[in-house]
Amino acid sequence: MTAxxxxxxxxxxxxxxxxxxxxxxxLGVLSPIGSDPVAFWGALRAGASGIxxxxxxxxxxxxxxxxxxxxxxxxxxxxxxSYRKSLNAMSRxxxxxxxxxxxxxxxxxxxKGTVPPERFGVVFASVMNETEIDDLAGLxxxxxxGPGRPVDMAAWGRVGVPxxxxxxxLKYLPNMPACHATIMHDAQGPSNSLTPSDLAGxxxxxxxxxxxxxxxxxxxxxxxxxxxxxxxxxxRLDTFAPLTREYEHPESAVxxxxxxxxxxxxxxxxxxxxxxxxxxxxxxxxxxxxEVVGFxxxxxxxxxxxxxxxxxxxALTNAGIQPGDIDHVNAHGVGVPELDRFEAxxxxxxxxxxxxxxxxxxxxxxMGAASGTMELACSALALQHGVLPGTLNHxxxxxxxxxxVHTGAPRxxxxxxxxxITVTDLGQCxxxxxxxxxx
Numbered sequence: 001m002t003a004x005x006x007x008x009x010x011x012x013x014x015x016x017x018x019x020x021x022x023x024x025x026x027l028g029v030l031s032p033i034g035s036d037p038v039a040f041w042g043a044l045r046a047g048a049s050g051i052x053x054x055x056x057x058x059x060x061x062x063x064x065x066x067x068x069x070x071x072x073x074x075x076x077x078x079x080x081x082s083y084r085k086s087l088n089a090m091s092r093x094x095x096x097x098x099x100x101x102x103x104x105x106x107x108x109x110x111x112k113g114t115v116p117p118e119r120f121g122v123v124f125a126s127v128m129n130e131t132e133i134d135d136l137a138g139l140x141x142x143x144x145x146g147p148g149r150p151v152d153m154a155a156w157g158r159v160g161v162p163x164x165x166x167x168x169x170l171k172y173l174p175n176m177p178a179c180h181a182t183i184m185h186d187a188q189g190p191s192n193s194l195t196p197s198d199l200a201g202x203x204x205x206x207x208x209x210x211x212x213x214x215x216x217x218x219x220x221x222x223x224x225x226x227x228x229x230x231x232x233x234x235x236r237l238d239t240f241a242p243l244t245r246e247y248e249h250p251e252s253a254v255x256x257x258x259x260x261x262x263x264x265x266x267x268x269x270x271x272x273x274x275x276x277x278x279x280x281x282x283x284x285x286x287x288x289x290x291e292v293v294g295f296x297x298x299x300x301x302x303x304x305x306x307x308x309x310x311x312x313x314x315a316l317t318n319a320g321i322q323p324g325d326i327d328h329v330n331a332h333g334v335g336v337p338e339l340d341r342f343e344a345x346x347x348x349x350x351x352x353x354x355x356x357x358x359x360x361x362x363x364x365x366x367m368g369a370a371s372g373t374m375e376l377a378c379s380a381l382a383l384q385h386g387v388l389p390g391t392l393n394h395x396x397x398x399x400x401x402x403x404x405v406h407t408g409a410p411r412x413x414x415x416x417x418x419x420x421i422t423v424t425d426l427g428q429c430x431x432x433x434x435x436x437x438x439x
Contacts (some may be wrong), residue, residue: 022212023437024289025281026108026274028100028223029377032068032267032364037107041381043363044389045410049251050364051265056229064243066250068267068365069229075099083184089167090176091129093268096370097177097225098184100270104221105185108274109286112186121189121217123207124178125200125224125369130232131172139163177225189217194369198332199297200224201271201372202422202430206295208275209432218280223272224370237266242336252393256333256359257340257405259396264334267365271373273380290380293417294319294433301427303338305345308421308429312350315419315431326355326433327415328388328406330379332422333359334366337398343423344401356406358382362392372422376432379418383436386413 027037032050034040043050050068059065075087075095079102087095101122142163143155151160170176175193182191190211194200201224208222228237237243244263246253255261281288296314300307316323329347333340347357360378367374382388387410394405416436423429 020213020215021278022209022275022292023278023281024273024292024380025276025286026104026110027289027377027380028103028107028272029374030070030073030096030100031269031271031374032070035070036103037381040377041385044360044378044381045387047390047392048363049392051250051253053247053250054229054234057231057234062234062238063245064238064265065247066253066265067229068265068269070268080184086180089170090180091132091171092230093126093129093225093227094171094176094180096227096268096270097124097126097223097272098180100225100272101177101181101221101223102184104223104272104274108276109284110219110274115219117186117188119189119218120185120187121191121211122178122181122187122221123190123192123194123204124181125194125204125372126174126177127195127197127226127369128174129172130230133231135165135168181221187221196424196428198366198368198371198424199422199428199430200369201374202376202420202432203297205273205292205373205376205432206297206430209292209295212275212277218277220275221272222275222373223270224373225270226368226370227268228266228368229268234266244335254335254362254365255393255395256331256335256362256391257344257357257398257401257403258394259398261335261337261340261398264336265365267367269364269367269370269374271370271377273373288437289384290437291435292432293435295431297430299427300346300429303342303427305342305349307427308343308346308423309349311429312346312419312421312431315433319417319433321417321433323351323355325415325417326351326419327383327413328379328418329355329357330375330418330420331357331359332371332375333361333391335362339423339425341398341400343421344403346429347421348402353402353404356388356411357403358388358406359391359394372420372430376420376434379420380434383413383418383434387411388413
């Protein structure tokens with residue numbers, strides 16, 4: 001299930017016309033390198049990697065045997081007791097999203113009932129999740145004609161369907177993270193679920209920004225979640241996706257914008273922002289972590305970079321700033337040469353080599369719908385703490401990627417803005433601009 005966006009969804013409006021400002025007051029993260037903002041930032045700054053040999057299944061049957069897994073994720077110990085029973089109706093990706101949403105609400109200091117429900121909304125990036133083997137494998141076997149033979153569809157209808165778990169579909173639908181979050185936090189304002197694969201997280205933040213700007217809500221949860229570390233997903237993508245076959249040294253296998261890049265690897269996680277109208281946040285007296293100031297999205301049909309450049313410029317215009325105001329570009333940088341070159345061409349057309357590029361995905365793998373918000377969290381924390389960590393595994397620059405990738409030790413943040421860019425293998429593009437908070 002993949003949604004696309006029309007080419008002119010940029011809504012480029014000068015920042016001076018936006019009377020309602022959108023600030024970040026909370027962040028919830030569940031990732032392979034840390035599952036709270038403090039641990040996540042510490043691992044980022046230390047250059048830690050969350051790419052490891054896969055533990056969820058026996059990896060020797062796979063060509064790509066590494067991934068970014070969350071160690072020891074236990075939703076029952078994290079979720080509010082009043083909602084614990086609902087975990088049985090959630091697949092692992094949904095559990096990740098719902099728990100991260102709760103963490104974002106807690107991090108923002110929001111207490112249930114203090115925000116009018118109709119002024120509190122949710123927008124989530126997700127996808128149709130793969131069925132877990134335990135739910136259907138036994139039934140499929142029972143309805144099979146024999147070893148190595150296909151399922152007997154008549155037997156499936158007669159024997160299999162009646163035995164299917166009654167909540168089966170509700171565990172996997174892409175709108176389930178938003179549904180559970182709205183119920184759990186009594187958020188009766190605007191609610192939406194976005195599914196354009198890797199672009200979805202950035203698009204979710206952009207939609208939440210528009211909702212607050214137009215006055216439809218005062219508080220929005222904007223997040224993304226996905227787990228690609230399931231047997232069915234691993235088997236499918238190991239066959240069809242451009243995954244690296246290098247697994248002897250997992251921590252250095254994904255090499256963004258690098259001449260020797262050999263492919264990407266899969267990951268899992270969730271990152272959710274609490275976004276709030278500025279006056280509403282100030283009235284609550286809570287710390288402000290940053291500000292979301294611009295967004296644009298569209299399609300680069302030929303994946304030449306020209307369409308991406310147009311979208312980047314639209315996002316800058318939407319924020320009311322110029323390319324020279326940007327401290328760093330937060331790129332998707334998946335480690336697949338043709339995708340990295342496409343992304344680099346678009347970045348270079350706007351910034352040349354003048355603005356450093358930071359690509360954090362090589363730390364935790366490609367999380368799909370969760371990638372945009374997880375990667376954006378890296379820049380939000382970098383602006384807040386005043387230093388930008390280096391990109392891992394970029395050793396020999398690719399001559400076809402005409403950009404300057406920041407590597408090595410953390411560098412000081414010298415300008416107040418960062419832009420997060422995401423692209424997909426279908427040419428979908430999005431860019432969101434955030435600003436360091438200055439009271």
